[in-house]
Amino acid sequence: MTNVGGDSQLATVGGRVLKIVMIVVLVAWLLVEVYPVVFLFFTSLKTDAEILKEPFSIPRRPNLVNYFYVWFGGRAGQPFVIFVRNSFMVTSGTLLLLLAVASLAGYALARGHFPGSAVVQEAFLLSLAVPAHVLLIPVFFLMQAFGLSNNLSGMILMYTTMGLPFTVLLTRAYFLSFPVELEEAALIDGCSRLGTFWRVVVPVSRNAMMSMAIVNVSWVWSELFFALVLLNRMEARTLPLAVLAYQPQMMTGDVILGPQFAVMAITVMPLVVFYFLFQRQITKGMTMGAFR
């Protein structure tokens, strides 16, 4: 366990006190950060009576009543598996399309010296600065005109567009650092540009593609803004909308608490599992690019 900086200051008496204070503060903050997440999962295993009586405790008799309630329809009137399926379809569809489209564009911007490449590059940079808010209303009417409201393909197209600018710039930066020699060999052997890209470049770039997916998976899975206006039929909705559908309505006296926790737990479970599986790649993916 080496110190970054390799100093021995923490070994002195004053240093030791400082160290203890530091650890106490860090542990306290860890509780603040992690306990609410634990609370979320605990609460989803409690009945409403337990939630009200002892909100802090570990569930005494863990039961899946909330999960059964939402799984078989509950308040949403739709079997829960529909929301899960919609979210999986939209997320995987978006990631696939986004990776395909963005890596092609990023590759062209990194390798091609063609008239207009600088303009396209600048256009991608500028589109990074466009907030989703300014697109919301026109996109709502555009999707209606295309017959794509309440349609998962429409969501996939929209999310891909939103993810494009950043992902294209990242893939471009990646391909710039990619050795040209490999491709040149393939080109000399008579492979076409597309063939080179598909058979030579893509297979060796698996890690980079993975990072692109990692950077995008969380926001796509959680997107609410466009989903809220584009998906108003219950059977087309994604998980973030299901969380809203199970919001207890204090005003109307509809205060069933447990089911929403089950919905929340199901919604974040894939992300949490994903985080613990790919923790290193995720934090690395987040640090890359933007801060150099």
Next chain:
Amino acid sequence: MDATTGVREEVPVRQGAGGPSLGRRVSKWWGRNGIWYLFLAPSVILLLTFMAYPLVNSLVLSLYKWNGLAPRKFVGLKNFERLVGDRFFWGATWHTLAFAFFVTLGTVGIGFLLAFAISRRVPGWRVFRVGYYLPVMLSLVVVGALWARIYEYNWGLLNTFLRAIGLDALALPWLADIRYALGAVIIVPIWQYAGFPMIIILAAIEGIPQDLHDAATIDGVNEWQRAWYLIVPLIRPVVISISMLQVISSLKVFDLVWVMTKGDPGNSSAVLGTFLYRQGFEMQKFGYASAVAVMMFAIVFTITYLYQRMVKIEAVEF
């Protein structure tokens, strides 16, 4: 954004001049460059359809009065005039700016302290790093709904805790009182995202070359001097750029406020995102809402553009 199509027309059209025929020149030119345009085509088509066109449409729509059904009516800059006199718009603007300011201050400030502590390799630093980043992964919608239950007046965790330690007077209706709602909402992204600047700043601190540290150690500096005179100046660019990034992303806040309060009570926690949504999709004033969108666009675009001039996305390592 029309670069690909625009460029194609630049093919020199010099008929009758000597040399190869026009057809052959075009085909040669296409043979060299065409494939790149095909590579770019899907992205450009998507951006033109779902970004450029809606953007222009928003600008146009902001000059109209429209309820979404009846024919739209041109009103010029009336929507913007009304916006300037709308105290709810200004309220939402101030709330958004306050939100961006405090969230940035909180996340970057706490993130910096955490990164610094972890970089000193205190026992258990790996656990801290993993734990602090965990909430960043969660969905904003879930975090909002979760904290709405934590803030709940009667049985919420916060008030239960306060009552348990005898601070009954502090057990307040956090989200239902116009004085506390915005502040209570602002705490939540600080809780969720403090781990993000932490990871970035930690990477920057760990990137400081070891010989600089060795030199400082030989000079006999203490911890505070090391932090203040060595680490802080070296990571300042990273801190500035992560702060800008946090400002930009918090200006776009919508989900969190929508889930927790919808901007209530009495618009006391309304931000531009929720204001726009309500004007558009609840009041059916699509022209007026587009004017709000255009104002937001102007603010966010300017700040992001300035940020891009400062930071460049270049070399990436995987």
